Amino acid sequence: MKNISKEDYLSAIYKLRDEAGEIKPNLIAENLEISAAAVTDMLKKLNKDGYVRYQKYKGIKLTPKGEKYAISMIRKHRLWETFLFETLGMPWEKIHNEAEKLEHSSSDELVDKLEEFLNFPEFDPHGYPIPDKAGNIPKQKQVIALSDMNKNEKGKISRISDFKSELLVYTKRQGLNIGEKIFIKDKLEFDGSVVININNKEVSLSKKIASNIFIEKD
Amino acid sequence: MKNISKEDYLSAIYKLRDEAGEIKPNLIAENLEISAAAVTDMLKKLNKDGYVRYQKYKGIKLTPKGEKYAISMIRKHRLWETFLFETLGMPWEKIHNEAEKLEHSSSDELVDKLEEFLNFPEFDPHGYPIPDKAGNIPKQKQVIALSDMNKNEKGKISRISDFKSELLVYTKRQGLNIGEKIFIKDKLEFDGSVVININNKEVSLSKKIASNIFIEKD
DNA sequence: TTTAATTTTTAAGTTTACTTAAATTTATAA
DNA sequence: TTATAAATTTAAGTAAACTTAAAAATTAAA
Known part of the structure; x- marks a missing residue:
């Protein structure tokens, strides 16, 4: 079970x-x-x-009650991720699973103290916004999936889906980090894959992968 | 359930x-x-x-296997307690229950990083020794339950049982902190309760309470 | 040493969160 | 529009970790 x-x-x-x-x-x-x-x-x-x-x-x-509950869990999750990454220096692809467990085992009081210790971060290491104590979620600049962008557009990486650690290992190896600037060099109609320029390097990504990377457009 | x-x-x-x-x-x-x-x-x-x-x-x-497992859980528990108290500043009587939950939700890798962050503490906030990664437990100076000491003996508080938060609230209110020096002024044969001097104050403790306070004798 | 009290174990039953398989409802396509 | 496929729900059953009550074993007391 x-x-x-x-x-x-x-x-x-x-x-x-x-x-x-x-x-x-x-x-x-x-x-x-x-x-x-x-x-x-x-x-x-x-x-x-x-x-x-x-x-x-x-x-x-x-319901409002359910939403409140969900947001409080998400808050816990993202604060723990931030702690694991920033404070303890755990590998970025491992913090999601670890936080998944911790979020069920920490009181509101603990998490509030943790938030204070971390100096009230607004985004977690994968670029997701962290709800505050009252449940307010920091506004993120308009983001769009990399797979939905077109040739010659540019922007910067603001979020990468964290639910598959394999994806995080892969994107890291390719140098795709939060905050990095990218330029769409080409987009293949054939299978939707995109070719981007990042850090003077050219990287090709499948549509599936590109759909998990979110960009803040210039 | x-x-x-x-x-x-x-x-x-x-x-x-x-x-x-x-x-x-x-x-x-x-x-x-x-x-x-x-x-x-x-x-x-x-x-x-x-x-x-x-x-x-x-x-x-x-069995050795069971003991290894137990020690690893105790290590996790005490490191979390130390973090909650030292780093986050949570109240001393609350950290036990909180750590009780966290210990089940953290990998060895996480706890090793936590230990490093805390700079390899040897004792937790209640005075219990923290096993290291290999399972070795720091030697504590010979300690004895306060209830087993006799009139006119002295020493210093080195551990207070952490399983009942009520006890911790009580001892704290009485000024009984780890490291504090005490002197046994009297011990009643009637019910085993002891009268001690601590910080120039006189405090009387029931036998049950005294049996949960451990002293390093002079 | 026999009886009584206490502790431990067994037996039977409950609850929770699943599973697979079958039935039902809804969506899609010929 | 009707048949087929897909999604969802119901039904029946399982596993884990409990519970209470009764039975058995151990320990303590008369």
Whole structure:
């Protein structure tokens, strides 16, 4: 058994709405690596407990209570990531999984102290905004997936998806770091892959990879 | 359900042997606040998995594998306590429970980095020694429970049991801090309570409380 | 040393969060 | 529009870690 908690479901739902734009049982199941049936079960409970509004076959929506909960988990996650990376110097591709565990094991009081110690950071090491104590999320400049940009456009890397450590290892090896300036040299219609210039180097990225890198356009 | 893990059982067993001097199912149950029947169940499993040597009605003993595991959990616990107290400034009576959760959610790699960040502390805020990476435990000067000392003896406080936050709040309010010098002014035969001098103040402590305060004798 | 009290174990049952397989509903395509 | 495919839900069952109550073993006391 995987024993995934209420918190994980709520975070997953929040992130799906935020990043994929839609919330479906199958997507939740995929995200949490459990069966769709398990998701149905839990949705019923979350509905009963007032964390989501759920009508079978129809829709899934976080209630204010559920959203508050989700944001507080995301806050914990991103603060821990920041601590692990900035303070302890852990490798950037490992902090996501480690923070995933810590976020369930720390009180609000602890996390507030941690935030203070870190001097109230606004973004985590992968470029995600960190909600403050009240749940407000720092505004990020308009960002767009690298895969949605066109030839000759330019900008700088502001976020890289953190859910697959393999991706983070890869992007790091290619020199794709947060803050780095990029220029789109070419985009192949054939498979959607892009060729970019970064640090005077030319790097080619598949569409899938490019869709996980977010750019702040000039 | 409380869902206590293998780790908790092993730590509890280790500490019982270390502090109470004997390991009995009932003591484990009391420590973890679960039924004795649950303990029997788990002992069978720990035996099967090679963490303890267990013969029913007869005895419970950690195997080297179990001991190694327990020490690693204790190391995590005490390093987290040190971090929470020293680095984040959390109240001293709260860090035990918080560390209790964190210890299950951190990899060895993380804890090694944490230890380095904390500059390899040897004792935690309650005066317990912190095992190093290899499992070696810093030698503490000979300590004795305050309840076992006699009139006119003196020494300094080197450890206070951390399992009841109520006790920690109490001792702190009485000015009983690690490192403080004490002198036993009187000991009542009636109920075993002791009267001590600390910081030019006179404090009276019940036998039960005194048995949780450990002194390094002069 | 026999009885009584205590401790430990066994037995039976509960809860939670899953699983797979079958049934149902919704979406897509001929 | 109807058939087929895909997504979702229901049903039935499992595993882990508990619970209480009863039974068995050990320890303490008369």
